[in-house]
Amino acid sequence: AWYIGSDWGFDASGGVDLITAFNDVADYVHSKSDVPLATCVSGVSTSANLASSLKWDFVCANAGWDGASDLLSFLGVAANGTKSSSGWAAQAISHKLPILVGQAGWAGLNDSYLQDHQNAFGDMLAAIVATDAYGVVGAVYQTFLDQPTNPTEWSRNLGLMTPSVAVSGLN
16 A cells, blocks of 8 residues: 555645645556555544545554554544544544554653553554454554664663664764
């Protein structure tokens, strides 16, 4: 699949112009290829508008940073499993669009959630698998390990992997 940008700001001022710009890119890509495409969104409150306005083939949701409860909240699913009619899960299902979690991982090396939850990615994958009834089909692992703030932080155990320094002399 093609992943065209992230967090475009569709619900900010000028969002209509951004939707048009994305759709122009989508039209071009669709004219050249049958590969499905999407853009990833996070923190966007206008899911009903975007689900019907964007020319995407699946919903890409950057909602995998802070555990299962935040993922479900982004999807518009209450703790009891009830879906909001305007939430991403309901809109994606209504428009027959699968949902891919585009950023499942950790927000940064100094993220307190990571420090408190060493198996955070494993827990996130379990939550994603459990949300298949809401249209979630998978996730893309992402972390900002390529941007360490302190060379000693390379030794942190992330539960899924332990990064190591590949280049000496980092400041």
